[in-house]
Amino acid sequence: MDSLSSTLARAIVSSRAEDLNEATLVEARRALVNYLGCALGGAGHPAMDIALRALGQFSGPKNAAVLGRREETDMSLAAFLNGISSHVHDYDDTTPSNYIHPTSPVASALFAYASVRPVSGRDFIHAFVLGFDTVTRIGDATYPAHYKVGWHSTGSIGIFGAAVAIGRLLGLDEKGMLWALGLAATQSSGIRDNFGSMAKAFHPGDAARGGLQAAFLAREGFTTGTTPLEGPRGFAAVTAGGQFDHTGFLDRLGTHFRFEGNTYKPYPCGIVIHPTIELCSSIHAEGVDPARIADVECRVAPLVRDLCDQRPDSGLQGKFSIYHAAAIGLVRGRGGLDEFTDEAVADPELSSMRGKVRATPDPSIGEDAVKVIVRLDDGQEIERFLEGSLGNLRCPLSDAQLAEKFLGQTQGIAGADIHALLARCWRIDDEQDVGDLARSAR
Amino acid sequence: MDSLSSTLARAIVSSRAEDLNEATLVEARRALVNYLGCALGGAGHPAMDIALRALGQFSGPKNAAVLGRREETDMSLAAFLNGISSHVHDYDDTTPSNYIHPTSPVASALFAYASVRPVSGRDFIHAFVLGFDTVTRIGDATYPAHYKVGWHSTGSIGIFGAAVAIGRLLGLDEKGMLWALGLAATQSSGIRDNFGSMAKAFHPGDAARGGLQAAFLAREGFTTGTTPLEGPRGFAAVTAGGQFDHTGFLDRLGTHFRFEGNTYKPYPCGIVIHPTIELCSSIHAEGVDPARIADVECRVAPLVRDLCDQRPDSGLQGKFSIYHAAAIGLVRGRGGLDEFTDEAVADPELSSMRGKVRATPDPSIGEDAVKVIVRLDDGQEIERFLEGSLGNLRCPLSDAQLAEKFLGQTQGIAGADIHALLARCWRIDDEQDVGDLARSAR
Numbered sequence: 001m002d003s004l005s006s007t008l009a010r011a012i013v014s015s016r017a018e019d020l021n022e023a024t025l026v027e028a029r030r031a032l033v034n035y036l037g038c039a040l041g042g043a044g045h046p047a048m049d050i051a052l053r054a055l056g057q058f059s060g061p062k063n064a065a066v067l068g069r070r071e072e073t074d075m076s077l078a079a080f081l082n083g084i085s086s087h088v089h090d091y092d093d094t095t096p097s098n099y100i101h102p103t104s105p106v107a108s109a110l111f112a113y114a115s116v117r118p119v120s121g122r123d124f125i126h127a128f129v130l131g132f133d134t135v136t137r138i139g140d141a142t143y144p145a146h147y148k149v150g151w152h153s154t155g156s157i158g159i160f161g162a163a164v165a166i167g168r169l170l171g172l173d174e175k176g177m178l179w180a181l182g183l184a185a186t187q188s189s190g191i192r193d194n195f196g197s198m199a200k201a202f203h204p205g206d207a208a209r210g211g212l213q214a215a216f217l218a219r220e221g222f223t224t225g226t227t228p229l230e231g232p233r234g235f236a237a238v239t240a241g242g243q244f245d246h247t248g249f250l251d252r253l254g255t256h257f258r259f260e261g262n263t264y265k266p267y268p269c270g271i272v273i274h275p276t277i278e279l280c281s282s283i284h285a286e287g288v289d290p291a292r293i294a295d296v297e298c299r300v301a302p303l304v305r306d307l308c309d310q311r312p313d314s315g316l317q318g319k320f321s322i323y324h325a326a327a328i329g330l331v332r333g334r335g336g337l338d339e340f341t342d343e344a345v346a347d348p349e350l351s352s353m354r355g356k357v358r359a360t361p362d363p364s365i366g367e368d369a370v371k372v373i374v375r376l377d378d379g380q381e382i383e384r385f386l387e388g389s390l391g392n393l394r395c396p397l398s399d400a401q402l403a404e405k406f407l408g409q410t411q412g413i414a415g416a417d418i419h420a421l422l423a424r425c426w427r428i429d430d431e432q433d434v435g436d437l438a439r440s441a442r
Numbered sequence: 443m444d445s446l447s448s449t450l451a452r453a454i455v456s457s458r459a460e461d462l463n464e465a466t467l468v469e470a471r472r473a474l475v476n477y478l479g480c481a482l483g484g485a486g487h488p489a490m491d492i493a494l495r496a497l498g499q500f501s502g503p504k505n506a507a508v509l510g511r512r513e514e515t516d517m518s519l520a521a522f523l524n525g526i527s528s529h530v531h532d533y534d535d536t537t538p539s540n541y542i543h544p545t546s547p548v549a550s551a552l553f554a555y556a557s558v559r560p561v562s563g564r565d566f567i568h569a570f571v572l573g574f575d576t577v578t579r580i581g582d583a584t585y586p587a588h589y590k591v592g593w594h595s596t597g598s599i600g601i602f603g604a605a606v607a608i609g610r611l612l613g614l615d616e617k618g619m620l621w622a623l624g625l626a627a628t629q630s631s632g633i634r635d636n637f638g639s640m641a642k643a644f645h646p647g648d649a650a651r652g653g654l655q656a657a658f659l660a661r662e663g664f665t666t667g668t669t670p671l672e673g674p675r676g677f678a679a680v681t682a683g684g685q686f687d688h689t690g691f692l693d694r695l696g697t698h699f700r701f702e703g704n705t706y707k708p709y710p711c712g713i714v715i716h717p718t719i720e721l722c723s724s725i726h727a728e729g730v731d732p733a734r735i736a737d738v739e740c741r742v743a744p745l746v747r748d749l750c751d752q753r754p755d756s757g758l759q760g761k762f763s764i765y766h767a768a769a770i771g772l773v774r775g776r777g778g779l780d781e782f783t784d785e786a787v788a789d790p791e792l793s794s795m796r797g798k799v800r801a802t803p804d805p806s807i808g809e810d811a812v813k814v815i816v817r818l819d820d821g822q823e824i825e826r827f828l829e830g831s832l833g834n835l836r837c838p839l840s841d842a843q844l845a846e847k848f849l850g851q852t853q854g855i856a857g858a859d860i861h862a863l864l865a866r867c868w869r870i871d872d873e874q875d876v877g878d879l880a881r882s883a884r
Contacts, residue, residue, distance in 0.1 A: 047664065054662040055655060058518040060500040076500040150675035155628075186597075186641050187648060189631040192675035193667035199628050202664070206629060213497060220496040222489065222644070223758075225635035233592035233634035316665075 004230040004246060008134065009177035011254035012164050017126040020257070025429065027259035028129050031093055033402055033425045034264045035103045036067070038092045039111075040441060041337070041409030042085035043068025047198040051084055051205075065115035065438045068413065072442075075116045079162070079212045082108035083205030087154065088198070089337060090319045091268035091409070096368070096393060097261045098139030098157075099147055099271070101204065105158030106131035106165050108208035113166055115438035121431035123169065129257050131165030136258040137249050138229070142236055145243035155190030155203025156239065162211025163218075170219050182224025183214035185235040195270075196310050196317035264397045266390045266405070267335040269319035272304045275370040276322060279386040280329025283374060290331045290349070292376045295356055298326055299371040302361040309359070315341045326372070327353035337409070368392050399426075446672040446688060450576065451619035453696035454606050459568040462699070467871065469701035470571050473535055475844055475867045476706045477545045478509070480534045481553075482883060483779070483851030484527035485510025489640040493526055493647075507557035507880045510855065514884075517558045521604070521654045524550035525647030529596065530640070531779060532761045533710035533851070538810070538835060539703045540581030540599075541589055541713070543646065547600025548573035548607050550650035555608055557880035563873035565611065571699050573607030578700040579691050580671070584678055587685035597632030597645025598681065604653025605660075612661050624666025625656035627677040637712075638752050638759035706839045708832045708847070709777040711761035714746045717812040718764060721828040722771020725816060732773045732791070734818045737798055740768055741813040744803040751801070757783045768814065769795035779851070810834050841868075 002010070020028075042048070043066070052071060060074035066081045073081065086092050086104045093103050110128055113119065119127075139146075139157050147153050163184035167177050187210040190203035218224075227234050229244065236244035267277050276298055284290070304322055312318040318340050327350045328339040344350060365371060369387040376382070388394040397405065403422060410418045424437055431437055444452070462470075484490070485508070494513060502516035508523045515523065528534050528546045535545050552570055555561065561569075581588075581599050589595050605626035609619050629652040632645035660666075669676050671686065678686035709719050718740055726732070746764055754760040760782050769792045770781040786792060807813060811829040818824070830836040839847065845864060852860045866879055873879055 050662045050664045051659065054658040054664065055518075057658075058502040058516045058655075060502050060516070074500045074502070076497075150680035152628075182636060182639070182641055183644065186594075186633050186636050186644065187631050188633075189629050191628050191630075191667075191670070191677065191680045193670055193673040193677075194624060194628055195667070195675075197624070197665040197667055199624055199664070199666040202625065202628065202659075213500075216496040216499075217493065217644075220492045222492045222496065222641070223639040223756075224641040225633075225637070225639055228633070228635055231635040233637075235633065235635075238592035238633045314665075 003227050004249070005178055005181055005226065005228050006174065007250065009174050009181060012130050012168060013172060013174050013177050015130055015254055017122050020126060020129055024129060024257045024259055025125065027262060028125050028132070029426060029428060030399065030402060031103045031132065031262060032107060032128065032428055033406060033422065034093055035086055035107045036425050036441060037406035037409045038089065039067040039082055039086040040413055041091065042088040045085065045088045047088050047201055048081060048085055051081060063116050064112050065442050067111060067438065067441050069442060075112045076209050076212055078112035078115065079109040080205040080209040082111055083208040084201045087204045088201040089268040090270060091265055093262050093264050094271045095136055095139065095261050096263060096271065098136070098143040098153060100135060100139045100157055101154040102132050102135040102158065102161065102262065104154065104204035105207035105211065106135065106161040108204060109162040109166050109212040111438045113169060113212065114434040116435070118433045118435060119169060121429040121434055124434040125429045127165040127168045130168055131161035132259065133257040134164045135161035136261070141245040141249040142240040142243055146240035150192045151239060152190040152192050152194070152200065152203050155207045156188045158204055159184045159188055159207035159211045162208045163214040166212045166215035167218060170215050172215065172219055176218045178226060179218035179222060179224045180215045182228040183217055183222065184211055185228035186224065187214065188235060188239060195307070196312070196320045198316065261393065263391055263393055264402060266397060268337055268340055269325065269335065270308050272367055273308050273322050273325035274391060275368060275386045275389040276325040276372065277329045277335035278389040279370055279372050279384055280326050281333045281335065283372065283382060283384060284330055284333035288374065288382065290353060293330060293353065293356060293374055294377045295375040296326055296330065296358065297373045298322055298357060298359045299362040299365055300359055301365050301367040302363060303367050305359055305361045312345045315345055318345045322359040323354040323357040324350065326357045445669050446691070447620055447623055447668065447670050448616065449692065451616050451623060454572050454610060455614060455616050455619050457572055457696060459564050462568060462571055466571060466699045466701055467567065469704060470567050470574070471868060471870060472841065472844060473545045473574065473704060474549060474570065474870055475848060475864065476535055477528055477549045478867050478883060479848035479851045480531065481509040481524055481528035482855055483533065484530040487527065487530045489526055489530050489643055490523060493523060505558050506554050507884050509553060509880065509883050511884060517554045518651050518654055520554035520557065521551040522647040522651035524553055525650040526643045529646045530643035531710040532712060533707055535704050535706050536713045537578055537581065537703050538705060538713065540578070540585040540595060542577060542581045542599055543596040544574050544577040544600065544603065544704065546596065546646035547649035547653065548577065548603040550646060551604040551608050551654040553880045555611060555654065556876040558877065560875045560877060561611060563871040563876055566876040567871040569607040569610045572610055573603035574701065575699040576606045577603035578703070583687040583691040584682040584685055588682035592634045593681060594632040594634050594636070594642065594645050597649045598630045600646050601626045601630055601649035601653045604650045605656040608654045608657035609660060612657050614657065614661055618660045620668060621660035621664060621666045622657045624670040625659055625664065626653055627670035628666065629656065630677060630681060637749070638754065638762045640758065703835065705833055705835055706844060708839060710779055710782055711767065711777065712750050714809055715750050715764050715767035716833060717810060717828045717831040718767040718814065719771045719777035720831040721812055721814050721826055722768045723775045723777065725814065725824060725826060726772055726775035730816065730824065732795060735772060735795070735798060735816055736819045737817040738768055738772065738800065739815040740764055740799065740801045741804040741807055742801055743807050743809040744805060745809050747801055747803045754787045757787050760787045764801045765796040765799040766792070768799045
């Protein structure tokens with residue numbers, strides 16, 4: 001019997017662009033529109049300036065576009081930088097079945113590659129679909145074991161998608177694709193100790209770069225083991241306590257591509273605190289005066305406390321703080337990019353409100369839900385419950401909302417015609433050469 | 443109380459070169475001599491050609507020396523390539539307390555760095571000692587949990603040493619050193635599924651490069667979490683089931699540097715099959731005719747079967763085959779570089795002998811021992827036992843043997859004056875600028 005890894009490699013190399021159905025293409029385009037907005041919106045973040053200062057000196061031929069930046073770098077470094085910019089605001093897509101942000105590592109490598117070598121829109125979206133599907137399948141097969149131990153799977157699993165996508169564009173054969181998977185598995189990394197710091201966005205960057213290099217190494221014949229996913233010392237054994245749902249992984253492999261579980265964020269922060277922002281914003285909209293709030297209790301799924309228990313000192317930490325989420329909703333009635341800056345976290349009114357918020361783990365509350373109990377200074381209690389906030393699977397962002405999000409993230413960007421860029425991204429598979437689009441997005 | 447990671451960072455940044463005692467320097471020099479021979483000896487391996495073909499296109503300014511090669515690359519890629527060459531023959535040093543090859547990831551980064559920026563021999567060996575000690579301490583503190591789950595800790599722990607060594611040369615302050623450790627922890631990777639393939643040597647290469655880049659990123663202010671080693675989602679929790687021997691780790695941190703457990707290999711293959719090669723070679727030397735051997739039983743520690751159970755098709759796989767180890771000893775009476783080529787593995791006489799070898803796990807046998815029972819075609823049995831083979835802690839290679847090994851690995855190299863290079867490496871801390879030595883070793 002063929003190994004699982006070989007079966008995956010064969011499915012990737014034998015896939016044909018014409019086998020993608022319209023439903024898959026529609027979601028793939030939505031993912032890429034959301035991605036490009038995030039990359040452009042994050043391109044000016046200090047983490048990008050720092051990464052360029054530190055690693056720009058090692059850049060090879062400066063022929064690749066870094067999305068949203070004037071600087072050019074080599075293809076590999078551009079993949080890394082795109083990964084940082086597209087994830088640094090924690091605004092990119094999320095698949096709640098495994099909590100991976102699947103597009104950033106894959107598309108970051110693809111846009112960098114396409115900015116140097118000609119790639120048709122059709123081949124681009126095909127490679128993207130294969131990479132995205134690989135990430136989602138490995139993520140689903142190893143969730144929750146892999147995630148729970150503390151991996152940031154956007155990096156540690158995202159790298160497989162980048163390797164597969166670039167491997168496909170390089171035309172790897174089955175053996176080469178297996179080696180690309182082997183090199184991805186052996187670079188798989190990224191720990192959750194870094195949530196709330198720049199290093200969180202390092203993860204998809206490193207995955208995009210590592211996956212891209214894995215594909216180039218594999219093409220030249222750099223050998224690996226043959227069971228990177230399922231071997232006794234392979235990815236699942238080493239990083240997921242051996243959990244790997246073989247049956248689920250193989251289900252409709254090569255014929256169905258798992259985009260149906262993807263979601264897009266209306267708030268630039270950890271997805272599990274979105275219900276809290278929305279519910280607290282609606283309490284604010286009811287006219288509850290923040291100055292009269294004495295105490296706030298958020299009843300949340302245990303995972304929310306696990307992920308978002310930070311008492312923040314920085315904007316990046318604020319993105320993983322259930323306390324900050326409640327505070328911005330109650331005080332400002334919104335949770336936009338401006339609510340997750342260092343300044344917002346230092347805002348005395350928000351800081352004071354955070355101090356009044358408690359978060360109680362409650363296993364009866366779903367991960368997409370929250371119960372908020374606000375006690376006012378006169379003892380009055382306001383109790384509200386929300387399940388399935390905006391952006392959730394049950395309440396997805398519409399195309400119009402995605403476009404609005406894109407424009408909101410890119411409004412400060414000079415030079416490029418943002419509306420034209422957005423229109424082209426909606427029809428990315430019609431592009432003759434995606435490199436032209438990538439270069440327009442500098 | 444300070445966190446463990448902060449304590450380590452502070453010990454690194456406050457260390458002074460003059461605090462190293464002579465015993466430490468002696469072993470550090472021996473490690474570097476052994477390292478340089480391995481790097482020069484492995485520089486011509488096909489894995490190096492492939493890596494250069496695949497990744498040379500992304501090289502930045504070609505101002506760094508790749509040990510043993512004519513080509514120059516940027517510093518970061520040179521660190522990666524040095525890591526491959528110095529480990530690809532599995533001939534580099536080993537610390538049996540944790541089975542890490544500690545010098546390759548650290549020295550590979552250091553030689554690349556020093557080939558571009560001036561570094562005195564004294565600063566070089568000091569940074570090396572700090573990196574080596576960090577690797578050994580983290581390795582000891584997490585052994586066996588980290589290793590047993592399937593990590594190739596030469597990569598997954600080696601990266602901390604590279605980050606610390608380069609961070610030290612860059613003059614990081616305590617906070618910067620903590621971030622360098624954070625970025626090392628979050629890139630920690632390398633799985634044992636790749637034993638017997640080129641990807642095994644990818645691991646120290648990737649660690650050298652990743653550690654170097656971690657230090658450069660940290661210097662510019664790329665932030666990370668603050669508990670990369672000990673946090674609930676830090677390195678030990680995520681990769682070692684939470685095992686971390688705090689007390690052992692902190693024991694004499696900053697005053698004693700753990701070189702006393704390091705060993706140098708007389709055979710270019712997995713260390714746990716060295717006793718088998720030596721014992722079978724001595725049976726060969728007794729005059730036992732290989733043609734008369736009907737059956738061979740090797741009783742070995744269970745770890746030997748775990749690590750070296752391969753039925754090899756390539757030279758690299760032969761390095762992890764207890765069967766091949768017995769065969770080369772019995773048939774050829776030796777285990778040099780020529781016994782671990784693809785040709786040797788394909789040799790019909792060796793292949794036939796491998797088919798006669800069984801390996802029985804026996805918990806009463808130590809990891810540095812073996813019992814071999816050879817049955818001849820007339821039924822006669824020869825039983826021999828060996829404990830502590832050459833190169834073992836109890837039987838270390840002398841300086842003269844290290845020099846002989848160095849010269850044996852470098853005999854085919856044209857251009858450089860190998861004897862002069864060796865002499866300088868023995869006194870590396872006297873060099874005014876190690877870059878000059880590194881450039882001489884191209």
